[in-house]
Every structure is written in C-alpha cells, then in structure tokens.
Amino acid sequence: MITFDGVSKRFPDGTLAVDNFSITIPSRTTTVFVGSSGSGKTTLLRMINRMVDPTGGAIRIDDEDVSTLEPVALRRRVGYVMQNSGLLPHRTVVDNVATVPLLTGVPKREAREAALQLMDTVGLDRALAERYPSQLSGGQQQRVGVARGLANDPNILLMDEPFGAVDPLVRSELQQELLRIQKELAKTIVFVTHDIDEAFLLGDQVVILSTGGRIAQVGTPEEILAHPADEFVDNFIGAERGRRALSIKNVHGKDVVVDGTGRLAGILRVPSGESSRTV
Numbered sequence: 558m559i560t561f562d563g564v565s566k567r568f569p570d571g572t573l574a575v576d577n578f579s580i581t582i583p584s585r586t587t588t589v590f591v592g593s594s595g596s597g598k599t600t601l602l603r604m605i606n607r608m609v610d611p612t613g614g615a616i617r618i619d620d621e622d623v624s625t626l627e628p629v630a631l632r633r634r635v636g637y638v639m640q641n642s643g644l645l646p647h648r649t650v651v652d653n654v655a656t657v658p659l660l661t662g663v664p665k666r667e668a669r670e671a672a673l674q675l676m677d678t679v680g681l682d683r684a685l686a687e688r689y690p691s692q693l694s695g696g697q698q699q700r701v702g703v704a705r706g707l708a709n710d711p712n713i714l715l716m717d718e719p720f721g722a723v724d725p726l727v728r729s730e731l732q733q734e735l736l737r738i739q740k741e742l743a744k745t746i747v748f749v750t751h752d753i754d755e756a757f758l759l760g761d762q763v764v765i766l767s768t769g770g771r772i773a774q775v776g777t778p779e780e781i782l783a784h785p786a787d788e789f790v791d792n793f794i795g796a797e798r799g800r801r802a803l804s805i806k807n808v809h810g811k812d813v814v815v816d817g818t819g820r821l822a823g824i825l826r827v828p829s830g831e832s833s834r835t836v
C-alpha cells in the first residue's frame with residue numbers, strides 16, 4: 558500500500574506542482590493518475606521513488622516513510638517505466654533488461670537468464686536479445702522498458718505514459734499485454750496518462766487530476782462514468798461521451814449494440830430464463 562498524506566511540491570522557481578495531495582493506493586492493483594498536461598502527474602509519480610522529494614507532507618510505502626529510505630536503494634526496489642523506454646543505446650536488449658539486477662550483485666549468467674525469461678513475460682521474441690534498442694520498433698522498445706521495470710521483481714511498478722509514443726494499434730496491443738501481465742503478477746502499479754480511455758481500461762482505481770495535483774475525482778471507472786463528481790470531470794470524460802453512449806439497434810430481427818457514432822459495439826445477449834430485456 559502506498560499513501561500520500563498531505564503531499565505538496567513547490568519547485569525552487571516557485572511553481573506549486575502539487576498542492577496538499579492525499580490518497581491511498583491499494584496493493585496489487587492498478588491506480589491511474591489521469592489529467593491534462595501540467596496537472597502534476599509525473600511529479601506525483603517521481604515522489605514515490607524519490608526522484609523528486611516533496612516540500613510538504615509524507616509518502617509511505619507499507620507504513621514506511623520514503624524520506625527515511627536511501628534513494629538509490631529505493632529506486633532499485635521500485636520498477637520505473639518511462640515514455641521513451643529510457644533504454645541504454647549502447648547495450649543489447651538482454652543487457653538493458655539485466656542492468657539493475659547486475660547493479661545489485663546478481664551474477665551475470667543468472668541475470669541474463671532471468672532477463673530472457675522476462676522477455677517471454679512481456680511477449681518479446683528471444684531472438685531479439687542481442688539487438689540494440691535502435692534496431693527495434695517503438696512497441697518492442699516499450700516492451701523492453703516494461704521488462705526492465707520488472708527485472709528486480711519489484712512489488713511496485715511506476716509507469717509514466719509508457720505507451721504515449723507508439724501508434725494506436727501497437728498501443729492497444731501493449732495495453733492488453735499489460736492487463737495480461739498484471740493478472741499474472743499482481744503488482745502495485747501506478748500508471749500516468751493523459752488519455753481517459755487508457756485510464757478506464759487499465760485502472761482499478763482512477764484519479765482524475767486538475768492543476769496542482771488537485772483531485773477532481775477518485776473512484777473505479779464505473780463509479781466515475783456513472784456519477785461524474787462535477788462539471789470538470791464531466792467535461793474531461795465527456796469528450797468521449799458520444800462514443801461511450803451505447804444503444805440498441807435491430808438489424809434483420811436481431812438486436813445489436815452500436816456506439817454513439819453508429820459503429821457496431823457488440824451483440825445483446827439476454828441471460829437465459831429472462832423473457833424481456835432491460836436496457
């Protein structure tokens with residue numbers, strides 16, 4: 558469990574990036590911070606592993622105040638995946654994945670074998686192990702980034718817009734892959750995005766942020782969609798409303814579900830034993 562307790566961050570130039578932020582992030586689930594540019598998402602994420610230190614309040618990991626932990630040791634314990642994969646260009650894929658275990662003293666052979674297994678986990682062909690990052694596609698690079706984030710088997714995985722720079726098709730593949738991995742590994746994931754669709758797809762808990770890291774609403778995707786807290790949230794999720802609004806259309810005697818643009822979204826199944834359907 559990660560708790561933010563009245564956390565603030567004022568940068569030396571006076572910018573108040575985060576103002577009195579409090580939240581509990583439950584273990585073994587995915588929490589997504591979503592908000593527009595400059596709402597403080599990255600700052601919040603980086604305060605968890607002390608890449609940034611707060612100027613007020615406290616962050617605790619399982620009741621341990623992170624300010625009492627040594628930053629380098631903490632960062633080796635917490636996986637971090639960033640937008641542009643952050644891979645070392647002069648190291649091969651397998652060496653990139655094995656970087657942190659090697660730094661923490663895992664013998665080379667063992668670290669490389671574990672890295673190859675992690676390549677399997679994230680759906681990367683082992684044949685790519687000896688390539689350099691520049692010889693991979695953007696989607697493959699991001700998979701390497703995820704494998705590297707998982708390399709020390711951390712309980713916590715921080716992900717900062719990890720799929721922001723790839724095309725929509727690959728992005729969708731990576732999202733599905735993350736859902737699969739999370740089902741298997743059940744890490745405490747804190748994921749940052751500005752894309753509300755991505756937030757609703759991946760988040761067990763979604764935190765909608767406005768400027769200064771202010772919480773506009775926190776809840777499950779269902780709670781937020783069903784009961785937007787205010788006009789700000791309504792607008793934030795509303796851009797997609799037309800597409801989200803599903804309706805039933807009868808096609809050749811069969812009920813199908815279409816979205817707000819009229820595109821087929823699925824088939825309506827009436828549970829057996831029910832004579833009428835509720836819409």
Ligand SMILES: Nc1ncnc2c1ncn2[C@@H]1O[C@H](COP(=O)(O)OP(=O)(O)OP(=O)(O)O)[C@@H](O)[C@H]1O
Binds near residue numbers: 573594595596597598
């Ligand atoms: N090192 C810094 N010094 C001064 N101000 C900063 C620094 N880092 C971030 N900020 C400011 O803090 C605010 C929050 O930035 P942050 O990067 O956390 O937002 P974000 O929601 O992640 O934005 P984006 O989606 O654009 O990455 C912004 O106004 C930003 O300009």
